Amino acid sequence: MNYKSDILIIGAGGAGLTAAIHAKESGADVVVLTKEYPTRSQTCMAQGGINAAFGNVTEDSVEAHIQNTLKSAHGEADEEMVRFMCGEALNTVEWLDSIGVCFSRTSDAKIAQRTLGGASAPRACYAQDYTGLKILHTLYDKCLSKNIKIVNERYLVEILKDNNNNVYGAKTLNIRSGELEIYEAGAVILASGGYSKIYGHHSTNSTASTGDGIATAKRAGAKLIDMEFVQFHPTALKSSSILISESARGEGGYLLNSKRERFTNELAPRDVVSRAINEEIVKGGDVFLDIRHLGEEFIDKELPQERKLAKLYENIDPVYEIIPIKPVAHYTMGGIEVDKSAQTNINGLFACGECANHRVHGANRLGGNSLLEIVVFGKEAGINAAKYALIKKESKESIIVEEDSILHDLEHFTNEIDFYILREQINNLLYKKLGIVRKKSEMQSLQVELLSIKEKVPLMGVSDKSKIYNTNKIEFLEFRNMLDLALEVVGGALSREVSCGAHYISE
Amino acid sequence: MKIKIKKEENFIEYETELQDVTLLELLNEIKNTQDNGLAFSSGCRSSVCGSCAVRVNEKEVLACSYKVKDGDSVEALKNMKIIRDLVVNMDKAFTFNVKAKAWLHTNSEQASLNYEDEKINELQSDCILCSACYSACPIYAVNGDFLGPFSLTRVWKYVSDKRESGEQKKIRDIQDNGIWDCTLCNECTVVCPQNISSKADIEKLRSKSAQYGYMDPNFSNSFGGGFGFDGTPSF
Numbered sequence: 001m002n003y004k005s006d007i008l009i010i011g012a013g014g015a016g017l018t019a020a021i022h023a024k025e026s027g028a029d030v031v032v033l034t035k036e037y038p039t040r041s042q043t044c045m046a047q048g049g050i051n052a053a054f055g056n057v058t059e060d061s062v063e064a065h066i067q068n069t070l071k072s073a074h075g076e077a078d079e080e081m082v083r084f085m086c087g088e089a090l091n092t093v094e095w096l097d098s099i100g101v102c103f104s105r106t107s108d109a110k111i112a113q114r115t116l117g118g119a120s121a122p123r124a125c126y127a128q129d130y131t132g133l134k135i136l137h138t139l140y141d142k143c144l145s146k147n148i149k150i151v152n153e154r155y156l157v158e159i160l161k162d163n164n165n166n167v168y169g170a171k172t173l174n175i176r177s178g179e180l181e182i183y184e185a186g187a188v189i190l191a192s193g194g195y196s197k198i199y200g201h202h203s204t205n206s207t208a209s210t211g212d213g214i215a216t217a218k219r220a221g222a223k224l225i226d227m228e229f230v231q232f233h234p235t236a237l238k239s240s241s242i243l244i245s246e247s248a249r250g251e252g253g254y255l256l257n258s259k260r261e262r263f264t265n266e267l268a269p270r271d272v273v274s275r276a277i278n279e280e281i282v283k284g285g286d287v288f289l290d291i292r293h294l295g296e297e298f299i300d301k302e303l304p305q306e307r308k309l310a311k312l313y314e315n316i317d318p319v320y321e322i323i324p325i326k327p328v329a330h331y332t333m334g335g336i337e338v339d340k341s342a343q344t345n346i347n348g349l350f351a352c353g354e355c356a357n358h359r360v361h362g363a364n365r366l367g368g369n370s371l372l373e374i375v376v377f378g379k380e381a382g383i384n385a386a387k388y389a390l391i392k393k394e395s396k397e398s399i400i401v402e403e404d405s406i407l408h409d410l411e412h413f414t415n416e417i418d419f420y421i422l423r424e425q426i427n428n429l430l431y432k433k434l435g436i437v438r439k440k441s442e443m444q445s446l447q448v449e450l451l452s453i454k455e456k457v458p459l460m461g462v463s464d465k466s467k468i469y470n471t472n473k474i475e476f477l478e479f480r481n482m483l484d485l486a487l488e489v490v491g492g493a494l495s496r497e498v499s500c501g502a503h504y505i506s507e
Numbered sequence: 508m509k510i511k512i513k514k515e516e517n518f519i520e521y522e523t524e525l526q527d528v529t530l531l532e533l534l535n536e537i538k539n540t541q542d543n544g545l546a547f548s549s550g551c552r553s554s555v556c557g558s559c560a561v562r563v564n565e566k567e568v569l570a571c572s573y574k575v576k577d578g579d580s581v582e583a584l585k586n587m588k589i590i591r592d593l594v595v596n597m598d599k600a601f602t603f604n605v606k607a608k609a610w611l612h613t614n615s616e617q618a619s620l621n622y623e624d625e626k627i628n629e630l631q632s633d634c635i636l637c638s639a640c641y642s643a644c645p646i647y648a649v650n651g652d653f654l655g656p657f658s659l660t661r662v663w664k665y666v667s668d669k670r671e672s673g674e675q676k677k678i679r680d681i682q683d684n685g686i687w688d689c690t691l692c693n694e695c696t697v698v699c700p701q702n703i704s705s706k707a708d709i710e711k712l713r714s715k716s717a718q719y720g721y722m723d724p725n726f727s728n729s730f731g732g733g734f735g736f737d738g739t740p741s742f
Contacts, residue, residue, distance in 0.1 A: 309554075
């Protein structure tokens with residue numbers, strides 16, 4: 001069965017839902033697909049805040065926001081795009097406020113702001129430590145008020161384009177029924193998230209951050225850039241990689257080594273702090289986050305999630321004890337190349353959010369800029385895709401170029417090798433050899449290992465033959481995407497021979 | 508540790524070496540090493556995405572925040588169609604947000620929120636739509652049209668927001684199959700992983716409704732009739 005709309009959006013996180021609202025307001029009819037449900041995405045995990053230089057707490061300026069962002073990007077950002085994003089930040093947060101996001105407030109009735117790493121002023125507008133959750137849910141409510149169609153539990157299999165490089169839709173697997181479906185559209189917006197989960201349990205991310213949209217776009221001919229730039233968040237819980245928000249350091253938390261001494265500037269950009277922590281760990285030491293001096297009342301008011309998660313996963317109460325931490329993969333700066341209108345090199349294929357690379361983060365993203373990016377560029381993608389789709393409405397040549405045969409091939413895969421075991425192997429290899437500090441020789445051996453695993457893919461497969469809600473099959477398809485992206489990351493890392501931001505070469 | 512998971516009609520026993528882990532960690536271990544076909548949902552692992560609500564020993568929990576114990580029985584949420592194993596179809600519960608019109612109706616441009624105003628609906632805006640409350644709700648179990656706990660909490664979130672200037676319209680939309688159908692049994696509060704009380708929010712919506720002239724239809728019926736909204740007697 002074929003479904004048709006002006007705009008098809010893949011992904012229902014902050015970027016996808018923002019794009020949907022603006023595409024709909026531009027007069028297009030919109031269908032949003034998600035492999036989960038609309039409020040489950042990675043966006044809900046963003047805690048720290050969304051940057052906008054209001055200067056509500058101390059003096060600040062858009063120019064300072066631009067300069068902080070450019071500095072952290074290590075020369076790899078596009079200044080024009082950074083200027084655009086930081087300039088739009090104030091309107092963006094005001095818009096979010098106008099649709100009902102429950103931002104925390106100051107005593108004089110302004111949106112509260114706090115300092116995150118690399119920022120010269122308290123700039124991150126926040127909603128306790130639930131900023132992403134509250135933005136995402138409000139965007140979802142806004143979508144419902146606009147009668148936007150959201151279809152749940154559809155997995156992207158292929159982006160469809162004709163022989164003139166024009167996108168005309170997507171093929172998806174209905175996870176519930178096991179049937180393939182075709183969604184035709186005048187324009188497609190990918191808002192499918194990043195690929196941090198290639199690091200598996202060495203990542204703060206949701207199980208869903210498997211980079212499906214990026215890998216699928218690559219297969220369709222889209223260009224990926226800067227894939228080697230992976231941000232490692234300095235403070236994840238040591239045993240579970242659960243994120244402890246940067247706001248814990250922003251509010252005054254210390255980092256301590258095995259001797260219980262501070263060893264670094266806690267508020268330096270994330271790449272710098274992660275390397276300092278890594279150095280301690282490589283020396284054989286442990287690293288802890290200490291927020292005891294902030295006091296119980298403050299912790300319960302400003303960092304309630306952190307307290308709950310530390311208790312659950314580490315069996316420690318941060319009000320009284322120091323928290324064991326380690327840096328893990330948190331955000332992927334690389335992604336699908338897009339132009340100023342958020343369009344990829346495939347006509348009518350747009351991208352926004354973490355799957356896209358708008359070149360605003362360069363080699364290292366600042367805390368508080370990712371929520372900003374998804375709303376600023378989600379809007380651009382929505383408006384521009386609607387323009388595109390409404391103009392080209394009549395002229396469509398749907399000649400299928402070449403179909404991805406994976407689902408057909410999969411039926412003949414032998415399942416001699418357990419891909420769950422290989423998945424974990426790859427996760428560990430990547431963390432070790434393509435992590436915070438990288439060596440050329442290790443990356444080369446990693447590339448060889450990944451290529452040899454890729455050759456063995458036909459010997460893997462799925463043991464569950466059910467059509468209904470086959471998560472074994474979905475996880476295999478995700479595994480294939482992650483393997484492809486791991487090769488892109490190591491390829492990018494090998495071709496960039498000089499250290500830059502999150503890509504740090506030793507030797 | 509041994510646990511039982513309900514698949515189709517039967518509880519299947521699984522045994523693993525893991526100790527002191529969350530239920531979600533245990534489910535992942537079972538799936539990766541023993542039963543690749545085991546179906547369950549998960550996402551953030553930190554209780555904010557709402558994907559992994561299930562029932563353990565007949566009580567709703569998030570698998571990622573529940574420390575699993577030897578002998579636990581795990582099954583899917585109630586009052587929703589089971590797709591497979593622990594996965595239910597939540598589409599219908601989500602549609603109640605549409606039916607209840609759980610969004611900001613009209614933004615009052617003049618409203619400025621201060622610290623105290625923000626706290627009024629801070630808790631309600633913590634909702635993660637995990638659907639545990641729909642599973643636990645005895646009214647939803649018998650009336651599939653009942654708007655239900657999380658959608659009514661969401662409406663209260665907007666009604667209590669100083670930025671909402673369309674309060675009366677929002678109240679109008681939750682009268683039928685809405686606030687008056689609740690028996691205030693408090694089951695939703697007990698199971699909410701975010702400590703939200705939809706029951707309390709429903710009570711607040713009732714008081715607000717009374718201010719706009721709405722009455723409890725059960726109350727008026729029990730006295731053999733009452734007065735319509737226009738003041739005329741209705742029998």
